[in-house]
Amino acid sequence: MSTKTNTEVTDSSKNNHTAPSDSYDLVIIGAGPGGYSTALRSAQLGARVALIEEDSTVGGTCLNRGCIPTKALMSATSTITLSAHARQLGIQSTFDGIDFNKLTTFKQSSVDAMTTGLSQLLSQRQVTVIHGRASILSPRTVEVTNDSKQPFVLHANDIVLATGAHSTPLPEQPFTSDILDSDRALDLKQFPEHPVIIGAGAVAVEFASIWQAAGSQVRLLIRKDRVLSDWDRRTSMALTRALQKQGIEIITGSQCARIEHEHEGLCVSYSSSQTDSNGLEQQVTADKVLVAIGRTPNTDDPWFAQAGINTDPHGLVLTDSFGHTSCKHVWAVGDITPGYHFAHRAFEQGIVVAESIAGLNPLPVDENSIPQVVFSTPQAACIGLGKESAEARDDLLEIQETIYPMLSNARMRMSGSTGSLSLVTACKTEDPTTRIVVGVHIVAPEAAELIAEAEQIVGNQVPVSKAARLIHPHPTFSEALGEALLKADGRPLHMR
Numbered sequence: 001m002s003t004k005t006n007t008e009v010t011d012s013s014k015n016n017h018t019a020p021s022d023s024y025d026l027v028i029i030g031a032g033p034g035g036y037s038t039a040l041r042s043a044q045l046g047a048r049v050a051l052i053e054e055d056s057t058v059g060g061t062c063l064n065r066g067c068i069p070t071k072a073l074m075s076a077t078s079t080i081t082l083s084a085h086a087r088q089l090g091i092q093s094t095f096d097g098i099d100f101n102k103l104t105t106f107k108q109s110s111v112d113a114m115t116t117g118l119s120q121l122l123s124q125r126q127v128t129v130i131h132g133r134a135s136i137l138s139p140r141t142v143e144v145t146n147d148s149k150q151p152f153v154l155h156a157n158d159i160v161l162a163t164g165a166h167s168t169p170l171p172e173q174p175f176t177s178d179i180l181d182s183d184r185a186l187d188l189k190q191f192p193e194h195p196v197i198i199g200a201g202a203v204a205v206e207f208a209s210i211w212q213a214a215g216s217q218v219r220l221l222i223r224k225d226r227v228l229s230d231w232d233r234r235t236s237m238a239l240t241r242a243l244q245k246q247g248i249e250i251i252t253g254s255q256c257a258r259i260e261h262e263h264e265g266l267c268v269s270y271s272s273s274q275t276d277s278n279g280l281e282q283q284v285t286a287d288k289v290l291v292a293i294g295r296t297p298n299t300d301d302p303w304f305a306q307a308g309i310n311t312d313p314h315g316l317v318l319t320d321s322f323g324h325t326s327c328k329h330v331w332a333v334g335d336i337t338p339g340y341h342f343a344h345r346a347f348e349q350g351i352v353v354a355e356s357i358a359g360l361n362p363l364p365v366d367e368n369s370i371p372q373v374v375f376s377t378p379q380a381a382c383i384g385l386g387k388e389s390a391e392a393r394d395d396l397l398e399i400q401e402t403i404y405p406m407l408s409n410a411r412m413r414m415s416g417s418t419g420s421l422s423l424v425t426a427c428k429t430e431d432p433t434t435r436i437v438v439g440v441h442i443v444a445p446e447a448a449e450l451i452a453e454a455e456q457i458v459g460n461q462v463p464v465s466k467a468a469r470l471i472h473p474h475p476t477f478s479e480a481l482g483e484a485l486l487k488a489d490g491r492p493l494h495m496r
Helices: 003-010 034-043 060-065 067-088 100-125 182-186 202-213 233-245 303-306 343-357 389-393 411-415 449-457 480-487
Strands: 021-028 049-053 126-133 133-138 141-145 152-161 165-167 196-198 219-221 250-253 254-262 265-272 280-285 289-291 296-297 331-333 373-374 379-384 396-404 420-428 431-444
Touching: 021 133, 021 343, 034 049, 034 060, 034 100, 034 343, 049 152, 060 067, 060 100, 060 182, 067 100, 067 182, 067 202, 067 389, 100 126, 133 303, 152 343, 182 202, 196 202, 196 265, 202 219, 202 233, 202 373, 219 254, 219 265, 233 250, 233 379, 233 420, 233 431, 250 480, 254 280, 373 449, 379 449, 389 396, 389 420, 389 431, 396 480, 420 480, 431 449, 431 480, 449 480
Parallel strands: 021 049, 021 152, 049 126, 152 331, 196 219, 196 289, 219 250
Antiparallel strands: 133 141, 141 152, 165 296, 254 265, 265 280, 373 379, 379 431, 396 420, 420 431
């Protein structure tokens, strides 16, 4: 196929990207964090790269419908919480309501700034961005189609799959304008008055915090006894109590049976060990229901199997530690691979794949050093192992948990927030005399920022005795980690 025809199909000139051809060193399917990081690093290393994206903008879920817009809303609604706290401190303030048009403009401008900047960066790196739907014809051939033009074929030495994931609906309960996934929740024209959120993970907890701050009466239906149930128990219980203290009703041990439309809104029927010893269904009403029970990888297109790409029972693409799939010259990154599904993990996966293709022999992604962050109120963050997880490991000895009382920290007390901080330390079997930090778990207003230092300590396996020598500025939230390290080293300063 001629270059002229390809140019007509892709319409990439509107983003001022390099004009498309039909042959590349690398073709990447999906322009989310995993895909675009692979593209940027590969182009930096001199590869000729085509990046194919089905949506009209680059950035994937994270920039367009996930991380960035939700944090924009969180930034806005958190000022309401600050205003309420200010009155307790003697600062007179009033909250006169929300101008949703301005709020929507702020959210969208945040998204536009990030996607525009990314588009410009891809252009500067001479990455060819092609808007269309891609499928693999062979290990080195990709077909691209869109709504209005004829399909065309690209040839590549290597192909990277970064097709992402989508929200999982309840069985036989498709998403609607009232039964929401996170995409639809972000597109609401006003905050719901009394929503029900089904789920206990990051998406559920973050929307609960946003809506509660905006004045919604929020109910969370969760299966376990706490939110973030796969986290360290102490941390997840601390966050659960903090959310309840703010007025969020958490119905534990519950499982949604069905959602029905009524004349006054929605009726959510659920079974709950908490509310009925006989196991009879209970009902709550809502004006909107957010279903946040997980995400499903975008791997159900027939060409995945036809290309010989192996997946697990959940549809996740199986790879080795460097991103190789079962199909030679085909790689995978991001939310379609097993493991943590975070943008920052996908960034590192993309770098590793790009450098592997270039023959640089990079280290694989360190799955034990990936921080988890939930932007709730307060925030929660962790890195590494919890106590129970550490005790289950055969390569660790003398596991100890160190607990720091967060209200001993001056800034924490001033914030009016509750919180939690714990360290898990241990000795490795090959070095039984050196105690290292293997996990840090935080609930605090600035937990997302505090976890970065913890990542350095855990990821670099810094001995406790050395980490405890780090000097933290006073008075700061970061002092809490410093004090906990001192305690773990057997020489606590401002505590027993």
